[in-house]
Amino acid sequence: MTYIKPAFRHPKAPVNDLGWTRQDYEGGLSTLCAGCGHDSISAAIVDACFQLNIEPHRVAKLSGIGCSSKTPAYFLSGSHSFNSVHGRMPSVATGANLANRDLIYIGVSGDGDTASIGLGQFAHGARRNLNMTYIVENNGCYGLTKGQDSATMDTGSVNKKGDRNLSTPMDVARLAIEVGATFVGRSFSGDKEQLVPLIKAALSHRGFALLDVISPCVTFNNHQGSSKSYEHFRSVKEVMPLDFVPVREEITASYASGTTCEVRMHDGSMVRLHKQDSDHDIEDRQSALQAIAHYESQGKVLTGLLYIDRDSEELHDQLGTARRPLNTLTEQELCPGSKFLDSINAGLR
Amino acid sequence: MTYIKPAFRHPKAPVNDLGWTRQDYEGGLSTLCAGCGHDSISAAIVDACFQLNIEPHRVAKLSGIGCSSKTPAYFLSGSHSFNSVHGRMPSVATGANLANRDLIYIGVSGDGDTASIGLGQFAHGARRNLNMTYIVENNGCYGLTKGQDSATMDTGSVNKKGDRNLSTPMDVARLAIEVGATFVGRSFSGDKEQLVPLIKAALSHRGFALLDVISPCVTFNNHQGSSKSYEHFRSVKEVMPLDFVPVREEITASYASGTTCEVRMHDGSMVRLHKQDSDHDIEDRQSALQAIAHYESQGKVLTGLLYIDRDSEELHDQLGTARRPLNTLTEQELCPGSKFLDSINAGLR
Amino acid sequence: MQPKQAINDFVIKFANVNGTGSASANGMFAKAIFRMGIPVSPRNIFPSNIQGMPTWYEVRVSQDGYLGRRGGTDIMVCVNPQSMAQDVAGVEPGGYFVYDNTKPLEPRFLRDDIHYIGLPLTEICLREYTDARQRLLFKNVIYVGALAALLNIDFTLLKDLVSDQFKGKERLITPNIYALELGYQHAQANFSCPLSIHLERGHKAAKHIEDFDNILMDGNTAAALGAVYAGATVAAWYPITPSTSVVDAFDTYCRRLRIDPGTGKKNYAIVQAEDELSAMGMVIGANWNGARAFTATSGPGVSLMSEFLGLAYFAEVPAVLIDVQRAGPSTGMPTRTQQSDILAAAYASHGDTKHVLLFPATPAECFSMTVEAFDLAERLQTPIIIMSDLDLGMNEWMSPPLEFDDSYRYDRGKVLDADALEAMTERFGRYLDVDGDGIPYRTYPGAHPSKGAYFTRGTSRDEYAAYTEDGQAYVRNMDRLLKKFETAKQLVPEPKLKEAEMETRNGAVFFGTTASPAYEAIEILEKEGICIDTLRIRSFPFNEDVEQFIREHDRIFVIEQNRDGQMRRLLLNETSVPVKDRLIPILEYDGLPVTARKIAGMIRNFITLGNVTPITRRAQAEEISA
Amino acid sequence: MQPKQAINDFVIKFANVNGTGSASANGMFAKAIFRMGIPVSPRNIFPSNIQGMPTWYEVRVSQDGYLGRRGGTDIMVCVNPQSMAQDVAGVEPGGYFVYDNTKPLEPRFLRDDIHYIGLPLTEICLREYTDARQRLLFKNVIYVGALAALLNIDFTLLKDLVSDQFKGKERLITPNIYALELGYQHAQANFSCPLSIHLERGHKAAKHIEDFDNILMDGNTAAALGAVYAGATVAAWYPITPSTSVVDAFDTYCRRLRIDPGTGKKNYAIVQAEDELSAMGMVIGANWNGARAFTATSGPGVSLMSEFLGLAYFAEVPAVLIDVQRAGPSTGMPTRTQQSDILAAAYASHGDTKHVLLFPATPAECFSMTVEAFDLAERLQTPIIIMSDLDLGMNEWMSPPLEFDDSYRYDRGKVLDADALEAMTERFGRYLDVDGDGIPYRTYPGAHPSKGAYFTRGTSRDEYAAYTEDGQAYVRNMDRLLKKFETAKQLVPEPKLKEAEMETRNGAVFFGTTASPAYEAIEILEKEGICIDTLRIRSFPFNEDVEQFIREHDRIFVIEQNRDGQMRRLLLNETSVPVKDRLIPILEYDGLPVTARKIAGMIRNFITLGNVTPITRRAQAEEISA
Numbered sequence A, B: 001m002t003y004i005k006p007a008f009r010h011p012k013a014p015v016n017d018l019g020w021t022r023q024d025y026e027g028g029l030s031t032l033c034a035g036c037g038h039d040s041i042s043a044a045i046v047d048a049c050f051q052l053n054i055e056p057h058r059v060a061k062l063s064g065i066g067c068s069s070k071t072p073a074y075f076l077s078g079s080h081s082f083n084s085v086h087g088r089m090p091s092v093a094t095g096a097n098l099a100n101r102d103l104i105y106i107g108v109s110g111d112g113d114t115a116s117i118g119l120g121q122f123a124h125g126a127r128r129n130l131n132m133t134y135i136v137e138n139n140g141c142y143g144l145t146k147g148q149d150s151a152t153m154d155t156g157s158v159n160k161k162g163d164r165n166l167s168t169p170m171d172v173a174r175l176a177i178e179v180g181a182t183f184v185g186r187s188f189s190g191d192k193e194q195l196v197p198l199i200k201a202a203l204s205h206r207g208f209a210l211l212d213v214i215s216p217c218v219t220f221n222n223h224q225g226s227s228k229s230y231e232h233f234r235s236v237k238e239v240m241p242l243d244f245v246p247v248r249e250e251i252t253a254s255y256a257s258g259t260t261c262e263v264r265m266h267d268g269s270m271v272r273l274h275k276q277d278s279d280h281d282i283e284d285r286q287s288a289l290q291a292i293a294h295y296e297s298q299g300k301v302l303t304g305l306l307y308i309d310r311d312s313e314e315l316h317d318q319l320g321t322a323r324r325p326l327n328t329l330t331e332q333e334l335c336p337g338s339k340f341l342d343s344i345n346a347g348l349r
Numbered sequence C, D: 001m002q003p004k005q006a007i008n009d010f011v012i013k014f015a016n017v018n019g020t021g022s023a024s025a026n027g028m029f030a031k032a033i034f035r036m037g038i039p040v041s042p043r044n045i046f047p048s049n050i051q052g053m054p055t056w057y058e059v060r061v062s063q064d065g066y067l068g069r070r071g072g073t074d075i076m077v078c079v080n081p082q083s084m085a086q087d088v089a090g091v092e093p094g095g096y097f098v099y100d101n102t103k104p105l106e107p108r109f110l111r112d113d114i115h116y117i118g119l120p121l122t123e124i125c126l127r128e129y130t131d132a133r134q135r136l137l138f139k140n141v142i143y144v145g146a147l148a149a150l151l152n153i154d155f156t157l158l159k160d161l162v163s164d165q166f167k168g169k170e171r172l173i174t175p176n177i178y179a180l181e182l183g184y185q186h187a188q189a190n191f192s193c194p195l196s197i198h199l200e201r202g203h204k205a206a207k208h209i210e211d212f213d214n215i216l217m218d219g220n221t222a223a224a225l226g227a228v229y230a231g232a233t234v235a236a237w238y239p240i241t242p243s244t245s246v247v248d249a250f251d252t253y254c255r256r257l258r259i260d261p262g263t264g265k266k267n268y269a270i271v272q273a274e275d276e277l278s279a280m281g282m283v284i285g286a287n288w289n290g291a292r293a294f295t296a297t298s299g300p301g302v303s304l305m306s307e308f309l310g311l312a313y314f315a316e317v318p319a320v321l322i323d324v325q326r327a328g329p330s331t332g333m334p335t336r337t338q339q340s341d342i343l344a345a346a347y348a349s350h351g352d353t354k355h356v357l358l359f360p361a362t363p364a365e366c367f368s369m370t371v372e373a374f375d376l377a378e379r380l381q382t383p384i385i386i387m388s389d390l391d392l393g394m395n396e397w398m399s400p401p402l403e404f405d406d407s408y409r410y411d412r413g414k415v416l417d418a419d420a421l422e423a424m425t426e427r428f429g430r431y432l433d434v435d436g437d438g439i440p441y442r443t444y445p446g447a448h449p450s451k452g453a454y455f456t457r458g459t460s461r462d463e464y465a466a467y468t469e470d471g472q473a474y475v476r477n478m479d480r481l482l483k484k485f486e487t488a489k490q491l492v493p494e495p496k497l498k499e500a501e502m503e504t505r506n507g508a509v510f511f512g513t514t515a516s517p518a519y520e521a522i523e524i525l526e527k528e529g530i531c532i533d534t535l536r537i538r539s540f541p542f543n544e545d546v547e548q549f550i551r552e553h554d555r556i557f558v559i560e561q562n563r564d565g566q567m568r569r570l571l572l573n574e575t576s577v578p579v580k581d582r583l584i585p586i587l588e589y590d591g592l593p594v595t596a597r598k599i600a601g602m603i604r605n606f607i608t609l610g611n612v613t614p615i616t617r618r619a620q621a622e623e624i625s626a
């Protein structure tokens, strides 16, 4: 898993503009339970990167601890990866991004990793508008520790033990919108059609892109009475279909017509949305929250691109960092040398 | 300061129904800077408790670390107090409340203590609807460490160093509403008329009551260009006047007439509000967020009671804890004794 | 080569795939042997994963009642093709390799120094069951049935166990017994049962088991029960392997014992915190407010709790923390065992801090020490950390039955209640050393309308809890805390001394799960003429008994399961051991419970060759581990 | 009683109210003496508070160039009625008490063994100024003016300092000089100047200052400058006294040196994290990605960072942490100094961990060791913790000028770049010990399109960074980490040996800010005929020099500023010191920098009486402290 063996390549496999096959974007063999939603998300990430012609080595994968946080080992084996400690991935990602603003940062976390132990770091990463794609693989439970409720578990949902959850759920998507994330989407591990373009859009976004992806835990939270089971979520999700149009492609359709609207991304690419709810202005925070609440009041969960601020200032803009990655600055550029030190000394006499 | 010396009492000082004077609710001499907003808040707490006829020893004061977190030493010296570690007061308060649900819990924190290092604990305390009054003494900076920006510092606000803040502010009130607090108010240390009744209402609320009180730091964040200065906040605050009617008192005025509405609290007391914005339904989350955003869009900050869920389930309801405080259970009630152990042993053979 | 002969004394290991239901079948196997009155110690060697990875179940059967790992495998039951290579290699010469011969064994797995027993498990399942899930599950039951025949396990015992296991789900009993029969019949029909290695009933009280009135229990459940008996009413925790089952068990017992009959409400509160910092904060808050509260965690949690532990030490708030240790550092090997949090726990947090540690070695001690921990925490007004580990906490151990003396009363420590405060004439000083033992008096919030309120803080304060930056007041307080730690020495559980047959200047010190294999190793060496007195440490700070043991021996082997000899360091720091070399580190840290063989080997090497062979080379010599 | 006679050798202390602008006036006073060429060491003794509480400024003037605290006060300048009682008591017999005599002194403050000098400070201010703020501020300047006359400070120097101080705000210069004049004239007119205790210019190179080409600088600023010179581009931090000024200074220098001339953009990034966990996470992430990154904190931050420190140790990611120690435990005394995070830092985190520590003793070392720290972090791929303290970090110290050798090049450690990877034929193994020094090769993310990518994790892995639960792979890795720590011994700064005039078997070991007073104490004792060799430890792990020093001395005093003798413990643990009693703890921990007198006293007591008088009793004998 230290580098991609070209030997693997299937001669006839389709290649992208870089000449890579989809297989070149895969990772090691998954050790997750058969049917785990997380594996579908890994597959979607592979598709998205393959289709976006991203060079694997330009990607850095980061995660915390959990079944979800193991998944970076199962996609893009050509990328460096940092599986950090529980709930602390955002800070490690921040540091990495500060050091090299030119890589593409994909963070994978779980609902426990993000909404419980990691809530503070998550919220502050979003608030800083750190330029990364942050995927929460949300199964409403702690998979790796055998299924305890997580903070995203919905009120009334029943866990494996048979206990009904009474506390308010953390909605990481709403939270992200509140604290300053500039791209917020929600999707479902079982909805490849929506998930792949959504991930592409997130990767094309400049700033903090949060994807709350419902990803059922088949072993501990896929039973009757669980609000995060495949069956239940399929029944409540209100899908906002969307497709992603890369930069170069001709954009045919005209601008916002009725409930279909097109959002031009910072990099020139475009997201085309088919909204049910025409009042939902995805470029307005309050409206986005309103739309989520609107469906919630009907027992539905809206999936799709919920909110976007297309030209916001990401962390480096706020800091005024130079364009060139800090990790490429040379000793000559960084070290003031003895002359300057003499002036310092002089000033201290 | 270990107990109230009756000797102190001024013979002619007015007394409340318990026969206590206001002075009996005071604390040690403040060591804060002259003019610090925090001292006004301490005074408001004293008034509220005095007027509500609360027995000081039935109150437990908790705080984190910061100038604000020092203030429990400056009010209610007849109450036990726990000045814990930075940002971790909510967990200590939770434990304390679990042990004895019958005390009144007042938590005092700062914007640094709550919105930065303490964000996770704050959000989860609110989410659990812990039965306490949580006051954030919000000055937009880290007073005790000499004025660094805090996460609540508004975008564009200029700090003592002259740097303009570019990141998104954390609005602890909005956040509290999002994550499940059931009583959320905002006020101003300089507005005693509003603050005292608001604190009374918070103390009468059953569940997590968050008060975001703008409390200028005269030493580090009261200058031109600061959005948290006395002058600036006075100019932007949109006050929702309110008064608090204790349980026993006759309620004269009639029900919701125009923009005046009356909210009966869980304990039978009543809060009378005079809303500017008649669309603002303070018992509806989304509407509350909407109202806040509405004023914000006009460069205003709405102060008053923003949101309330009057009969929610506080943590003990969720847990199904017995009515009697756990710390009063006796050894006889708690210890199963050797007989039961024999049955355990038998089951393990 | 001749098959090994062994009765009631061998090691059998099961190689399974996790998440396939093998655990309950294997557990039934071990329990049956236990009920035959034969000492047994089963161990799960499982991956940090939920489904599909190799997992092992090692069962040691020991006539003499040795409960530690012996090392080596006599019978390997291999139901997992993934790990077959290492499993074949792991069998000792003369041992047996039991496998699924539905498909023929690949030649590379053939050894001529071991014996192969093929069971057509898959074939039987395909024949008998249509449902895929059933085929998977019953395969395990079938090989247990076969082993009953091969090893001479009393079949009726197995039947009873099935019935016990499926209480409530009676319809499952018959099919399971049927599956047992399938295996049993097949083995009877195809092999001369029993094998040369087998079991025989009618065991007399074994050398190391006082009488056989034993129980089979895991340490985490015992600790949880201890918390119940100690009257703990608040548990705040955050899930982490291998500590999770402590709070799970506490929950289970509370649901049984702590529901108010009248209202159906709970006389306890369990909160799953958002992280370990919060869990410890809740424990501190609850104890501050007069409830007995505890938490359980493992290494990473201890690191996260260290700031709060410093607060509790300095502000003098009781707290009970159960650290079920696993292999560090960092996330390390979450499902492997170690004793490597000793220093992290003893000196947790910045500044001058020291914490009281307890070291249980058996489920019975997990129970009794947890009960004791709450008394100590309140008596000493400081955190008490119970240092268990994965091996003790998550595996079932034979243990003397749990005991509880009904005449025993909780020690709630120095607390002034309303009456005491009322009667008080002098000014209450929260941090006054009234009794000269370094332990001050506390009050609960709300205790009295006008007396006893004080300000709890992590900052320096005077005897009356008032904030101060006066250096003398600070030093008085810090010195009192030291005095309190001295007092603790008299209160914590004393170590257990075990002297060798013959007078000797050799000593060995160990604690926790290292005890069983250590005692066994000492006996192995004794047979070779090497006599060693032993002291099993049960707590920190170390009291006079420990000092004396160190004084009276020239050469003390400190046996522990970590790389850096952490207990040895603690002994160097905290006893008056005159000469450093007197303490010889005997270390194992590959994450598997240390074996008697390894310990004996290291000590033997030291005494004969003067050095301890480094573990890496030992490891190669040893059987492969998961 | 006769007034004490002293030229260029005395202690003067100012008692002020914090937040009244006394700091800059007092600083000017000390700087003037420094510019007269007379060794001086000023210290702030301030409260954990922003305004209105007592604060002290202690200035030691030492002809011989002793920079540690001496103990005692010869001249007390009391401008704070709050603390007058203890301030009067603090003056040594024969000393002076300078006070504001606008109101007559209360009789209880009168002592007949000291001399009183009344200055009508308030009166003058009321007369001269109308604005309240001015009255407050100029009062400080006036007493400095008066002291110039009383102590014979070159007045023109003071004028220059005023001009320096108000560069940019020139209009403030005249009024300040005027205020100085006010005080100066008054003193000249009313007292026979100079006093028996005073200063004299024309100082020759002092015994302990090579030549007088010295600078006056605080350690935090020096450390920040070190980070700039080391090429640190990322700083992530969370404010905490006394470390805050490290990043403040780094910010200031970067604004000057790191702005891209073309674009005006920053060639650095400073992020105020939401807490210390996050700060350390950012540092780890940045270093992992090939930028030099650091953070600065104090005790509580170290506790919170411990989980991440364990990750960096185990995953082998470089990191630089500056721990400016303060008085613990918990929040303790945030504005007092101590050396009490030694164990917390050396063994930070659960499991078997060890961290490299550096111990700067001067601003010059804060600079050079910080530069060095980044090389070590990248060479060793592990966290490097610089153990400074409040006294060194926040006070101005006379120090030899900072030096930097332009021929020196950064050591970025073992990193395989694109070319190296391209040239590579064998498989890249992130954790392979290719060179046998325990240090593996790393790659930066994005380095090469198809080679060098690996998976960084806190879990156990094999040489190729693949997850494993294999006990042997785990042990190989843990043993390699030990080997790496051995390698570190050759790379870290060596200790400084200073031998006594005469051959002796007495030794003393100390580090950081304990050095100055320790060296002075040793000289005091030498005069009494007690000879002691000294070794100033500058890093952990300890190398052969330390071992040798311990071997060659029968009695070694370990002098440190904490309660538990943490460095002594570390020496016991990590060196082969044969006999424990050989290391004798000499401890001070009241939060004020230890004085030469106290150290000498304790050692003298031990050598003559065989015991070290406990600090509490010493404290009473000592002058009162803040």
Ligand SMILES: Cc1ncc(C[n+]2csc(CCOP(=O)(O)OP(=O)(O)O)c2C)c(N)n1
Pocket: A065, A066, A067, A068, A069, A086, A109, A110, A111, A112, A113, A114, A137, A139, A141, A142, A143, A144, A145, A150, A217, C238, C239, C240, C241, C276, C300, C301, C304, C331
């Ligand atoms: C500090 C710390 N605490 C606890 C754990 C144990 N732990 C491992 S994963 C996990 C939760 C995982 O839940 P989630 O993030 O939702 O991931 P999932 O397994 O559900 O995908 C926990 C509590 C840990 N590894 N570290």
Ligand SMILES: Cc1ncc(C[n+]2csc(CCOP(=O)(O)OP(=O)(O)O)c2C)c(N)n1
Pocket: B065, B066, B067, B068, B069, B086, B109, B110, B111, B112, B113, B114, B137, B139, B141, B142, B143, B144, B145, B150, D238, D239, D240, D241, D276, D300, D301, D304, D331
């Ligand atoms: C773990 C830890 N980190 C940092 C500090 C230093 N510190 C003390 S108070 C404070 C911030 C206070 O800000 P805020 O909560 O807003 O209170 P304020 O002083 O503004 O009222 C900080 C960072 C600390 N005491 N503990």
Ligand code: SF4
Pocket: A031, A032, A033, A035, A036, A037, A038, A067, A068, A139, A143, A144, A216, A217, A218, A219, A220, C050, C051
């Ligand atoms: S336990 Fe749940 S989350 Fe973990 S791998 Fe299995 S299905 Fe997925």
Ligand code: SF4
Pocket: B031, B032, B033, B035, B036, B037, B038, B067, B068, B139, B143, B144, B216, B217, B218, B219, B220, D050, D051
């Ligand atoms: S520094 Fe600011 S917050 Fe602190 S006491 Fe002074 S004015 Fe108040």
Ligand SMILES: [Mg+2]
Pocket: A066, A110, A111, A112, A137, A138, A139, A140, A141, A142, A143, A150
């Ligand atoms: Mg999850």
Ligand SMILES: [Mg+2]
Pocket: B110, B111, B112, B137, B138, B139, B140, B141, B142, B143, B150
């Ligand atoms: Mg603040």
